[in-house]
Amino acid sequence: MLPRGCAGCGTPDEVLCPACRSLFDDTVIVPSCVPGVPVAACATYRGAVRRAILAWKDHGDEECDRPFSQALCALADRMPVAGVAGGEDDDARRIGGRDTMLIVPAPSSKRSARRRGRRHMRPLVRAVAAAYRARGVPAHAEEALASHTMGGRSVEMKGRAGRAARVGGSGIVVTRPSLVRGRRVILVDDIVTSGATMRACAAALRTAGAQVVACLALAATPRYDVSAM
Template sequence: MGAVARMSAMIVDLLFPRGCAGCDRPDAVLCMNCRRLFHQQVERPLPAVAMGRWFACGWYRGAARHAILSWKDHGDEECDGPFCEMLYDLAHSCGLFDTLHDGMSYDKPVLIVPAPSSRQSVRQRGRRHMMQLAGRLARELRRARLSAKVCNALESRGVKRRSVQMRGVAQRSRRLRGHVVVRPGIDLRGVPVVLVDDIITSGTTMRRCVEALQQAGATVVTVLALAYTPAGRPAREEGHSSSAV
């Protein structure tokens, strides 16, 4: 950033100070209280992956939910930094680094694969919001002397409605059946993959992604997400809706 851009940013901050994305506390992108909400590790069994479980930083409710929505659907890109840190911390605490160092045998780079967004969602947001988080995790793995890179390997075809706008697990499953696919020309045979997502709801999106990756020959190590909300227990907060794809 040049001197003029830095000065402009300082003036904007002085005139229009931002609030925390979670609770609107002044002068913070994500305050310490809200950051703590993303250090409440949630995990559930997922036998299909190498680690046998998926992991989330915290629960999708209250200020944590508000922060994710501000980042994901309302263009608060300053949250990229804190959320990258949260996912990195989760990768350490859940044992992913140890698993990749000592618990698996593989001879190809680890791919960090973001769960796919529908084309409509990408157009509305103006970006693929999970790519920043996937990129940071790949960089941290490389710093830990692991060969890793980001790969936008999955795409969502023909999906029109957001998964958390659907009420039941069966409805979400029908919505995604056959619509999550590996992009043409990507060879995943024998490749270890870590799938990353923003929100896990029913787990349907996650399982469809894992299935598509495995059918292409990948070994899915685990799934990491920012937050988890159990299906059938939607977070109630006026004025917001969320999406898992």
């Protein structure tokens, strides 16, 4: 094995040293990001957290998949979710609770995915789904969203996908609406900055008939402005 340093601080022979890993044990609540849905992150996006996420996301540090998955699973465990022990059972019944819950990653643009050579969120959403199943909650990971943006602008699309995209003007579309209709969905992203991506993803899923029950992220910046929503 090649020698490596902690993705957060460079400490030798660590993927993510205990001190940096512990920074991902936070519960950062993102207020008013998606109306009516709890939004939380494992950490605040700065310092070692930022360095580790960038190493993983943009520089191919796939060994961070594991600690980041563990952090997200632990956060999911701390979040009250309808239909899950500790969640709101009335809500669970109302939305048809015992059906399989979908763990859906926020989409990367095709260009970003190509540049990275992988879907960096995939191992994380799979881990979260497996963690729910381990708690007796039927769940599976589903890449149900796609991003049709170029240079930050929505690509013009025709037909159903185009209409769905124009609902939020975000370029985020549900690729297979029949798959998410009537399903509980936990949305997962890497970094919440303005909250606009989470909101757009949730709006697209709701338009397709999904019940978004929680939004989770690895990290959140403190930059969002609640009054601007």
